[in-house]
Structure formats: C-alpha cells, structure tokens
Amino acid sequence: MDRFVTIWHYRVSHTDLVRFWVIASLAISSTFVTALALARNVDTIYPQLFYFPILYASYFYPRRGIYVAGACTVAYEALSYYHSFPNLLGMGYATGQGILFICVGAAVSYFTDKIKTSEARYRSIFEYSPIGIVLFDQNTFAITLANDQFGAMLGYTAEELVKTPFSHLFFNRDEQRRFYERFGSSEEIVDFETRLATRGSEPFYVNLSWSRLNGNLVSCSVIDVNTRTQGKEAAEDHAARYRQVTESSPTGIVIIQNMQIIYTNPSFTTFSGYARDDLIGRELSAFVHADDATDFQGYLKQAETHPLPPGKTEFRFLTKTGETKLATLFSTMIKQGGKPALLINIVDISEREKLKDQIEQDSERRRGVISTVAHELRTPLQPIMGYLNLLMQDPKGFGLTDETKNILDRCLQSVDRERQIINQMLEFSVLDSGKTDLDYSTFSLSALLKNIIETGGYMMKADIAIEIPLDVTFEADQNKIYVVINSMLSNAVNYSKPPRRIKIIYRSSSSDTHHRLAIQDNGVGITGTQLDAIFEPFQLADSEKLSRKYDRIGLSLSIAKKYIQMHGGYISVDSIVSVGSTFTIHIPKIRPKEVVKDGT
Amino acid sequence: MVVEDDQPILELMEILLRRLGYEPILVMNGLEALEEVKKSPPELILLDIMMTPINGWEILEKLRGEYGQKDLPVLLFTAAPMVQKEVAKLNDPALGILQKPVSFAELSAALQKFLSR
Numbered sequence: 001m002d003r004f005v006t007i008w009h010y011r012v013s014h015t016d017l018v019r020f021w022v023i024a025s026l027a028i029s030s031t032f033v034t035a036l037a038l039a040r041n042v043d044t045i046y047p048q049l050f051y052f053p054i055l056y057a058s059y060f061y062p063r064r065g066i067y068v069a070g071a072c073t074v075a076y077e078a079l080s081y082y083h084s085f086p087n088l089l090g091m092g093y094a095t096g097q098g099i100l101f102i103c104v105g106a107a108v109s110y111f112t113d114k115i116k117t118s119e120a121r122y123r124s125i126f127e128y129s130p131i132g133i134v135l136f137d138q139n140t141f142a143i144t145l146a147n148d149q150f151g152a153m154l155g156y157t158a159e160e161l162v163k164t165p166f167s168h169l170f171f172n173r174d175e176q177r178r179f180y181e182r183f184g185s186s187e188e189i190v191d192f193e194t195r196l197a198t199r200g201s202e203p204f205y206v207n208l209s210w211s212r213l214n215g216n217l218v219s220c221s222v223i224d225v226n227t228r229t230q231g232k233e234a235a236e237d238h239a240a241r242y243r244q245v246t247e248s249s250p251t252g253i254v255i256i257q258n259m260q261i262i263y264t265n266p267s268f269t270t271f272s273g274y275a276r277d278d279l280i281g282r283e284l285s286a287f288v289h290a291d292d293a294t295d296f297q298g299y300l301k302q303a304e305t306h307p308l309p310p311g312k313t314e315f316r317f318l319t320k321t322g323e324t325k326l327a328t329l330f331s332t333m334i335k336q337g338g339k340p341a342l343l344i345n346i347v348d349i350s351e352r353e354k355l356k357d358q359i360e361q362d363s364e365r366r367r368g369v370i371s372t373v374a375h376e377l378r379t380p381l382q383p384i385m386g387y388l389n390l391l392m393q394d395p396k397g398f399g400l401t402d403e404t405k406n407i408l409d410r411c412l413q414s415v416d417r418e419r420q421i422i423n424q425m426l427e428f429s430v431l432d433s434g435k436t437d438l439d440y441s442t443f444s445l446s447a448l449l450k451n452i453i454e455t456g457g458y459m460m461k462a463d464i465a466i467e468i469p470l471d472v473t474f475e476a477d478q479n480k481i482y483v484v485i486n487s488m489l490s491n492a493v494n495y496s497k498p499p500r501r502i503k504i505i506y507r508s509s510s511s512d513t514h515h516r517l518a519i520q521d522n523g524v525g526i527t528g529t530q531l532d533a534i535f536e537p538f539q540l541a542d543s544e545k546l547s548r549k550y551d552r553i554g555l556s557l558s559i560a561k562k563y564i565q566m567h568g569g570y571i572s573v574d575s576i577v578s579v580g581s582t583f584t585i586h587i588p589k590i591r592p593k594e595v596v597k598d599g600t
Numbered sequence: 601m602v603v604e605d606d607q608p609i610l611e612l613m614e615i616l617l618r619r620l621g622y623e624p625i626l627v628m629n630g631l632e633a634l635e636e637v638k639k640s641p642p643e644l645i646l647l648d649i650m651m652t653p654i655n656g657w658e659i660l661e662k663l664r665g666e667y668g669q670k671d672l673p674v675l676l677f678t679a680a681p682m683v684q685k686e687v688a689k690l691n692d693p694a695l696g697i698l699q700k701p702v703s704f705a706e707l708s709a710a711l712q713k714f715l716s717r
Contacts, residue, residue: 371681375650378679379606381701386612389704390619419701426681435682 019060023068026053031075038083047097050076054101058108062116069105073098132206132222134166139216141165150222153206155199166220171195171203179208187212193225205229252327252346256300257336259283271327271348273320284344289316289324303331303342314349325350363432370429374422381419388412424555428537431562438477438566440591445472445517449504452486461493462500472506474515475591480563487556488519488583496523496580507584514569518584525577535561535571568592601625601642603633603659604677605651609700613646620708630654637667644714646698649678657686660695670694673714677702693717 003014030049037046050072058065077098084090126133132150136143146161154161154169170176175194182189188211195203205228210220246253252268254261264279272279272287279287288296292315299312314328330345388408391398395405430436446468453459474481492502503520526534537558564571568588575581602617602624604610610626617624625642627633630651636642645663649656656676663669671694676683679700687697694717698710 374681375679378700379609382606382679383608383612385701385703386609386616390612390616393619393704415701416703423699430682435685 019056023053023057026056027068027072027075030072031079034076035079038079047076050101051104054105055108058105059112062109062113065109066102066105069101073101076101129221132224134161134220134222135213136166136218136220137216138212138218141167144217153198153204153222153224153226154196169196171197183210193229196222249345252348254279254284254344254346255334255336255341256284256344257339257341259300262336262341268346271319271325271346272317273323278320287317289318292316299329300342303329303344304333304340317346326353367429367433370425374426374429377422378419381415381422385412385415385419388415421555424559428555428559428562431559436566438480440475441478442473442475443478444470445474445506445515446470448474448478448482449485452482452489456486456489458489458493458502462496462498462502464502464504466504468504468506468517472515474587475589476567476587477563480566481587484560484563484585485517485519487560488585490556491583492519492521492523492581496521508589512589514586514588516584516586518582520580520582522580525579525581526573526575527577531573531575534573601627601633601636601644602646602677603627603630603651603656604646604648605629606648616704616707620711622711630656630659633659634662634667637663637669637672641669641672644673644675644711646675646677649676649680649683664692673717675710675714 004011005014005017006012027050030046030053033049034046036042054065054069054072057068077094080094080097081091084094126145126147129147129149132153133145133147134143134150135145142163143161143166146158148158151158151161167176167179170179172195175196179192179194182192188209190209192208192210194206194208196206198204205224205226207223207225208220209223210218212218246263246265249265249267252271253263253265254268255263260281261279261284262281264276269276269279274287285293285296285300295312296315299315313330314326316324316326319325326349327346328349330347332343334341334343388411391400391408392405392412400408446466449466449468453464458464489502489504493500496502501522503518505518505520507516507518508514535557537555561571564585564587569586572584572586573581574584602610602613604613604626605628607628610628614624614626625636627636631654633645633647637645647656647659654662656678660674660676663672663674673694673696675696675698676687677698677700683697683699687695694714696710696714698707702710
C-alpha cells in the first residue's frame, strides 16, 4: 500500500517521509520557541514542547527515537547553558530536563518495541500457524477474524468466513447443541471434539480449544483431526463388524497363536462347556479326545499351509462335563497383533450324528411296525382264502351254481392280489433296511424267460415275440432277476389292451459292458412326468391320473428297481402315450466287486 | 399235527386236511404239542410261530433237541416276515415254510413233498 522513494541509497516510504518532516518541524519549532523564550526571558512551559517530537519519533521508530531525544536534549542544553551561565541553579535545572528527555524517549521506545514485537509474534502465529484460528463475538458468534488454515479446512477463504456466525459451521444440530452447552459452561475449553460442516456439507472432525479475550471476543483454535478420526472410525467399524460376526457365529471359532488359544467365541464356550477364561492361554489339543490327539497335532501342522488340509478334519472333543462331541474343522491363517495366527472354525456335527441315529432308529421302528402289521393282515386272510379254496375245490359237492362259482372266483382273485401286495410291501421294507443279500449264480437267460412265461401263463394273455440268443448267460441272483422280469411282463400285459403284442429283445454286443434286456409293449404308455413316479413306492396314491391307469403296479417296480440297483445296474424307460412303453434292464456282465448292498 | 393258536385257522386246517385225506391232530399251544409228540409223534407238524407261552422257534428247538425228533418234517406255518432267512440259516432238510395265507394247492403240494421224503 505504501509507495516508496529512493533517497541516496535508502528506500524510504512516503509515510516515513511525512513522519520525518513532522518530527523535524516539531523539533526545530520547539528549538526556536525555546530560544525565543530564553532570549526574552519569558518563563513559560517551553521545555515540554520537546516531548512532542520525542514521543512521536519514539512511538513510530523506537530505536531511532532515542537519537531524536538525544538531538533535542543537545539543542535544549545548548540554549539553556548559553542563557543561564554562570547561574548554576539554572544549568542544573536544564541538565535535569535533558536527562528526562532521554529517559522518556528510551521508555517509550522500549515499550512500543515490546508491543510491536508481541503484536508481530501474534500476527505470525495467526497467519502461519498450522492450526486454524478464529476469533468470534461471544454474543452473536459472528466471526471477526479467521486465518487461512481454518478456511482451508472447511473449503472457504478466510475473508468469506468473516461475519458468518461461528455456530452455523457445525455439522448438525446435535453438534451445535453440544457446543452451546460447553460454551456456556466455562470460560476456557480445551480439546472439545466435534464435527464442523465443510462447504460441501461433509462432516469434518476438529478439536476446538477456546478462551475469551478482552471484551466480547473469543479466540478459538481449531485442530484438524478429520483424517485421524475417520481412519480410526473406519478401523473401529471394521473391528466391530468382525467382532460381531465372530461373536454371534453359530459355529465355534478359536484363534490360536504359538499353539495357545488367544480368542474363543461364545459358540465354542457353549460347545466345550468351558468358560472363556478356562480356554484362553491353553492349548486347543488339551480339549481334543485322547484317541484323536495325534491326528489333531498333524492337522494343526498342515492347517498352517492348507486351508483344507488333506486327511482327517473331524475330531472328537471332550467337553467339561465329560461328553464327547464330534466336530469338523476349517481353518484360515490370519494376522493377530501383527503375528500369524490360526483361526479355526469348529462345526459341531454331533447333533447331526445324533439325528442320523435317531432317523435310523425311527426307520427301524417303522420297519418293525410294517412287519407286525403285515403279520396281522395276513393271518385273517388265511381262513378267507382257505374256505374259498375249499368251495372252489368241489363246487358241485357244495351245491354251487356256475354263477356263484364265478363270484367266488373273483373273491379269490382279490384275496390273492391282497396277499401279493402285502408280500411286496414286506419285501420292500426288508430291502429298505438293507438286510437283503444277493445269491449269485450263472444261468441261461432264455431258460429263465421260458420258465417265467410258462409259470405266469403269459402266452395265453399276449402275443410274445422273443429275440434272445440262446447262449446268453447272466451272472446274477436268479430269483431276483426272475421277480424283475416277471413284474415287467406282468405290467406289459396289465397295461395294454388286446391285441397285446410284447417283444422281449436282448440288445447288447459282445463288447458292451452291460446286458441290456428290453421289454416292449403296445400299452397305454406313460407321460414324462409319470416316468419318475412309477418307480417310487406308494407314489401312485398321490398321482390320481397315474393311479387310475396303473392301479395295479403297487410296489413291484420299486422292488425291481432296487433289485437291479443291487446288481449294480439300472432300469430305463422309453414311452410314448397310447403307443407303448419299453422297459430296459441294464445289468453289468461282470459281477461288480463292490455292489451297493443296501440297494439305495 | 397242526399247532395253531388262532381258532378260525385251526378249524379251517382241520377241514382242508381232512379233505386232502389226512387225520389231523389239533393243538392250540406249544406245551400241548410237545406233550402229544412225547405220547406219539405225528407224521408231520404244521407249526405256527407267533404263539404263547412258547413260540414256534422254541418248540422246534426242543423237538430237534431234547425230543430227539431230528427227521420229523416241520412246516413253519406263519404270517411273520423274514422267516426265509432264519430257515436258511438252520440248514435243516426236514424244515419248510408255508407262508400264510396259503392256498389249497400250495398246502397240498407242500404236504406231499415233505411226507414223501
């Protein structure tokens, strides 16, 4: 703002020049007035005139002001001595005045210097401080001064903030309320953590300290803790979420470092029955069943490198109450306190095992019930069947007409069917329990087929074409294969209308691994959705459409399927509705080493 | 001899057996049956299994054991399941099964088979 001129080698501002002229004029006029007053012997207050240039100079130029004071003193002394010589009293008075000039000049210089230095210090603090400083009115909160640092924090310039109420800069009403409360509570506040709002209305974490200056002014320093706080918050948030997950996990979680348990979640304390304090610092292997201890040590070693170590991952644990619980483990290497640690998930599967046993027991009981029921159902059938047999044996002897004989014959057929159904139900129940073994032998397929067709009287019911090489032999359980083929043929006959045409074809080349025996009919056929259902036990009752057409299948196909599965084979079905179905039995030519014994 | 605790079946068997030309001795429990065997052993026994106070298996064991009737044909006449396996285990040529309900033809065939041995 100042303009400068150069006089000789000095750069001098206009202000300095004006001040110089004022000081010089004051000093010279004081000298003249003093000289005149002394010459005329006017006894007025002339020495005091010198204070004007001295004070003026000392105030604005503290060091150089002393020289002005010195010069004024010299001028005054010279004039006074000249007029009062040899009056010693007058000379003494003048000397005292001169000393006073110097002292006043020096004092003013000293204090102004002090003031200016401290002001400069404060200004430099205010302007160059790394922390934000803001001065505001304690009643209106209007900002009177703010430094650039404070403005930069919130995205404003320092000038923009002037006159804005400081209280409007808080992030939300809560923070503002907290500020008002603190502000009213004490004159000086240190480390008040709060959030201000940036220009973009984002929260900005700061640490405020304020104190009241003179008058209504409050000086407030603002420390930026935003980065630190946000980082800390993110870390805390992450840690809290992690803790929540592990603490509320339904599976046991244990962290091991240097073989010692350093963390356990509530699920594991529940699982083991031990309190957290009993577990921390102990080795996890101390809680493993003695028989599994060696395997467990091996697991721990491998777990450091493999998340899913090969080999055993299921171990028995001993709980506090002495109970043995089975658990399966999954582990992950993590960092805990900067050092590697092993996090182990311990999933309790003893409940699952218990449930398995329970289900096993239940089905055992169910099979028991089926056996008893079958027994109770079969017993009363005996008299019915027996007496009907008796009557049919000698119709004339019992005086039966042909009509009554026909009626009784139908009764007998129904009894026979019921007997079959009960027998199938029992057979299926036994198959389901896995208590059936296969009795392997080698037999001729065509001989077996001939036997089935003759026994079942199928030739009378349908036109049967057989395309089977005579030399085909099966290695299988002959009785079971008999039952399977018999049910296939029985179905083929039952679910077609005359003229029934049934083809039995052997479809397997010498290189094929399986025997493939197809039984083709010209019956009602089966729709795609029914295909799966026909092999399911008791499914027929659920499927109305199927039951009407296939009401006599019962369990025979389910049993056939199980028998073939026991041989390591399967049954396939191709069917076109109202054209016919082809059931194909696939059986391995060579007896499998590990046959699925339970037929599942 | 027919050992059977179900009255209707026992009556039926009497009629059927007589019709087939046999002279059946009818008893309704195991102890009675053993008494009869002691007095005069029959040609063949149709033996129900589920009976009290002693069941068919126990009667069979006693017959083959302390009663010394090793060759007396016994047809287990039962509605109980899983009998086949048990019989196969015993490996007894004079032991057979008649699964209830049995037809007239089946009964006749089985009796002929075991009596002609």
